[in-house]
Amino acid sequence: MSETATRFYVVKKGDNLNKIAAIYGLTLDQILKWNPEITNPNVIQIGQRVRVSAPESSGEYQPFPGADFFVPDTASPIIEAMGNRLIEEHCSAYPGGPDDHWSDADRASYVKWQQKLGFSGRDADGIPGRNSWDKLHVPAVLTE
Structure with a gap:
């Protein structure tokens, strides 16, 4: 990166x-x-x-970190950058804004994004997949 x-x-x-x-x-x-x-x-x-x-x-987007990345104990600036993009896409379920910890609000916001893309049922479960992630264009972040 x-x-x-x-x-x-x-x-x-x-x-x-x-x-x-x-x-x-x-x-x-x-x-x-x-x-x-x-x-x-x-x-x-x-x-x-x-x-x-x-x-x-810079033209760089955050690569898809894999579905296993999005679990309750994950803390990363990638999650916050994703949340900010979801807000920009009018897909927010955040009570006060995203942070760097994966949460129920992140998942609920991502459901809105998946539904905006036309996904439904199990395909709109709030866990990012490569297809929906790549369309979100999360800017690349430094993860020091």
């Missing part, structure tokens, strides 16, 4: 864009360029995700 893979930061209480930029050694202009949905740099919300590395323009 390239070092230009997309990385996200989830806004916490007390954060502002200048602080987030400083944490990652970026400028405010870089943050704003990578996050065009932020129209007012003085207004961000707790739980909002902010891109802090090159966006998807």
Whole structure:
């Protein structure tokens, strides 16, 4: 995976864009360029995700990690990136936003995605499969 893979930061209480930029050694202009949905740099919300590395323009998507990856004890930035994509696709069942732990909310959100793709019954069980995963275009993330 390239070092230009997309990385996200989830806004916490007390954060502002200048602080987030400083944490990652970026400028405010870089943050704003990578996050065009932020129209007012003085207004961000707790739980909002902010891109802090090159966006998807690198053309890299997260490879399918396999269905066995999506179990209750899994914690990975891949899960959070997936959740953010599900939100972008209007397939959210998250009460407050995704995190890096696989949860019932992730599974319920993924069911919505599978149904949006036309899957039903056992094919819409909330566990990602290669076909639905590849169509979601989860940006590649650094998993250090």
